Amino acid sequence: MKKFLLFFGLIMIVTFNYILFPSSAFAYSYGDPGKEKMAEAYKELDKHLENDDWNRAEQVYETYKKEFDLYFKKTQPDISEAFKDKDKELLRRSWQAAMRLNIERRLHFAQEQFEDYGQAKLLLAKARGTYSILEPIYSKNSDQSSADQIYQAFDEALKALGNPGLFGIGNKQSDRETFDQKVQFIIDKLQPQFPIVSEVEKDKSHLTEENLGLFDKMGNEGSSSFWLWFSVGLIALLIVLIVNNKRKQKKR
Incomplete structure (x- = not known):
């Protein structure tokens, strides 16, 4: 009888697991x-x-x-x-x-x-x-x-x-x-x-050698020369503007 009850209990546990957690x-x-x-x-x-x-x-x-x-x-x-x-x-x-x-x-x-x-x-x-x-x-x-x-x-x-x-x-x-x-x-x-x-x-792929080279020069060895020519360009532009302004004033 005890063996039967034990076997029955095991069957019930397996059955409940299947029902609850299928x-x-x-x-x-x-x-x-x-x-x-x-x-x-x-x-x-x-x-x-x-x-x-x-x-x-x-x-x-x-x-x-x-x-x-x-x-x-x-x-x-x-x-x-x-x-x-x-x-x-x-x-x-x-x-x-x-x-x-x-x-x-x-x-x-x-x-x-x-x-x-x-x-x-x-x-x-x-x-x-x-x-x-x-x-x-x-x-x-x-x-x-x-x-x-x-x-x-x-x-x-x-x-x-x-x-x-x-x-x-x-x-x-x-x-x-x-x-x-x-x-x-x-x-x-x-x-x-x-x-x-x-x-x-x-x-x-959009980073080509050309544009990478440009930024490398600006950021590394070529940075000083870049800013030098940039400054020269600004000064030249300023001189041109001053000369043009004086010419306009003379005409008046």
Whole structure:
């Protein structure tokens, strides 16, 4: 009888979990909620690049090519160019940009599903897990304090989700405004650090050698000669104006 009651109790627990938390338990097959396979693959990619093993690096990319086709299409021209030219830095930066886009994607859907606590929490965990791969790069390019602020923003966003509790016990009120603020903070911090490489180069394309040379001369070695001739020109213009003025006065 005791065994039957124990078995019955286990069945009831599983049933209640399914009824109360269907979306968080079964809607997405995420595996470890704190890991994103595409982001974890960056470590493997980086290792192959260190060993100049471009064949294995390309195999890593091919494994996740469908995800790139769907979600990170803007990075693909740069990735193709990186493999073609065997440009390690371009490939790393392009994959990093894709991870940043993936964080934005996860956070966007977390906002859309804010009322679904289990789902939003999983999406937030995926975004945080991806950031954990980018964080050493971010702190190297920026500073550790700023990198830690992003972790703090993730933690505060999680708190802002609230918690429905079990049967209402231990429930915490959600805060949509704070959640959106923290999400935007994370996005704003990551975007300039992990841009799409070709878009950055496109923005720089209006800076030609001619206009860069002009400003370099004005700002550096040629600055003294520039201001000398500028002053001479002003004096000459002043003399011409005075002479013309005197001529007008004589005619009168």
